[in-house]
Amino acid sequence: MYLMDTPYGSAPLPVWERPEPRPRAAPVVLSRAKIADVAIRIADVHGLDGLSIRRIATELGVGPMRLYDYVTNRSELLDLMVDAVYARIAEAGGHPGWRDTVLAIVHRTRAAALDHEWFADLLGGRPHLGPHALAVGESTAAALSRAPGLRGTDDLQRAVGALDAFVVGALRREVTERRTVRRTGTDESAWQAALGPYLTRMLDTGRFPTIARLVVDGAHLDADETFHRTLTTILDGLTGDRGATPGPAPV
Known part of the structure; x- marks a missing residue:
């Protein structure tokens, strides 16, 4: 030992x-x-x-x-599995700009979670500390530290925490929806269509005007676009870098 x-x-x-x-x-x-x-x-x-x-x-x-x-034990087995996935995510580093680096890492993390849905189940608990996980964390934090609007360690810590919270929540939600589709045989569009008449009646009461505006006037994007646009909005808010356009997701 x-x-x-x-x-x-x-x-x-x-x-x-x-x-x-x-x-x-x-x-x-x-x-x-x-x-x-x-x-x-x-x-x-x-x-x-x-x-x-x-x-x-x-x-x-x-x-x-x-x-x-x-x-x-099983815990060590999971640690090895998780770090093997992080090895794939770590390949996303190396972009010259801080924003491109963060976008590439986060999108690579999403791709890994969709390929290995169990990985999303293991996000959000205690930090992953394997060598590849640390490499991803270092690349992300180093990139954010170069972003405008972040002043010192406290700002960086809050930015990393907020970004992590978004990634964990978004990936778990997306994986949960995929599992629901497989379990029920009903995708999100069919579910929305089934509940459409009920929702229309509720919105017609006038009691939920803001929700009505979101449903009627809001953009209805696919999962890729929704994830990317939300991610860029969060980065804008964290760093004050509002000059960047959403653009396509990096490869």
Whole structure:
């Protein structure tokens, strides 16, 4: 067991800092990256509820106990999976402007969450601290620190927190809607059409004039456009950089 000293006593080293177990003379060669890759494929199909050490071991063709040489519990397994997704998100860095960098990272995060819906379930709790997650956090914070209107660490901390809150809320909402469509067989347009007559009657009472204006006069955008426009509006508000036009989402 690899231990480190903390103010609260000795604690195991995080999974990212522990060396890989020594290779065994076995038909199947394992690594944490290989285990995480298989776990991600299982979670993509069956969700986190369908993920287990036994199932991963079966896919790999090894006994379950071998996996505990690499991860001590389910929490460490999820940490590895999450950081593998962040490795993909980290590829979005490197844009010259602060705004383009933030837009690219956030849109890459959305793409990752839509490809791996379980990832959205793991957002919003305690911060992810794997090396790739830290790299994404560093790129985002460094870009925002160059934005106009942010003065010092307190402003930057609030901006990062507000951006994180939007990303978590928006992604969870979008993933929840996708799951609802699959479960019910009814997409958002069909749901709106079914409730349209009721909503019309309610709005015709005159009791909800602002909602009526939003429904009747507001733009009805697809999910991509809605996410991008809301994101740019939030960045405008956080930084005071209102000169930028929404433009298309970066690739």
